[in-house]
Amino acid sequence: MRLTVVGATGGVGRELVRQALAAGHEVTAVVRDPARLPVTGDRLEVFRADLSDAGRLRPAVAGRDAVLSGLGARGRGDAGVTSRLTRTVLAAMAAAEVRRLVVVSAAPLGPVSDGDGLVDRGLRAVLWRVLGDVYGDLRRMEAELAASAADWTVVRPPRLQDRPGTGRYRRVVGGNPPRGRFVARADVAHAMLAALGDPETVRQAVGVAY
Template identity: 70%
Template sequence: MNLTVFGATGGIGREIVRQALASGHRVTAVVRDPARLTVTGSGLEVVRADLTDAEAVRPAVTGRDAVLSGLGPRSRKDAGVAARLTRTVLTAMEAEGVRRLLVVSAAPVGPEPDDGVVDRTVRGLVSRILKPVYDDLREMEAELSRSGTDWTSVRPPRLQDKPLTGRYRTVIGGFPPRGRFIARADVAHSMLAMTDDEGTVKQGVGVAY
């Protein structure tokens, strides 16, 4: 497949690029600073673009089979980034007639799983502390819903920097019970696996160990 990856220098985005190249896909990595992208490969094209300018982004999505985004806030101070930059990507995709889009969101944005009291308490505390971040992601998902794209929002819990396992649970429209962690590498793996999965189109998908 011919893929475009936004947020390619982040933890999940970098893994998407690495795994996609290893699987034989052609990848266009859109970045602000090419020097920060450490992944290399013969099927890789690196594009430097201003992600606040949809016109500048359009060439990077033209003719692609799918777009995958690791864009999002890394902390409370970055809240607003996900909705704002995803809006740019959506505008560019709709202008070029590219339909398939997969993004990273977060577990608290989706429906609450039927977990135990401890899990619910911890999740509620985290949601209050990171409320600006999750509000940003909710607005991003609202932008997706208003768009004409075939979107999927992947919702992981707490992220870890651990090796790829390929073994995790997914729930379309929900979240795996007692799913507390997942490696960034496995989030990337799940996104690539869902790229041609019609059952995940216009759905939020919970993913966790």
């Protein structure tokens, strides 16, 4: 497949680029600073853009089979950036007539699992108090997706870890795995790439966790 990855220098984005290349895909990585992308490959094109202009982004998505987004706030000070930049991505995709989009969000936006105990429910409440601005931005992003004509999938992980991927994680379409508290960024990328060929995930949110 011919894929475009936005947010390619972030933790999930780098894994998306690396794993997509390893799987034999052609990848266009959209970055603001190419020096921050430590991945190389014969099938990799690095496209420099700041995602502020859908017109400038359009060449990076035109003719691609799908777009994957590793965009996300680095902290509370970045609240608002994900929905704003995703809006630009959607506009560029619409102009280029590309429909498939897979993005990363966060588990607390999904429904509470019936299998969650008091500890998990309490942790969820604390996260919303501390990171409410960030989660509110992700909620706006998900609303933008729902209102678009894109064939989107939202992948919602819990706390992210920098560790090797396992390829073994739980996945719930339309919900969250019960008592799912951690997952590696590498496995989030794995789940996002797997969603590309899974029609069950189109216009659905997918919870992933160990």
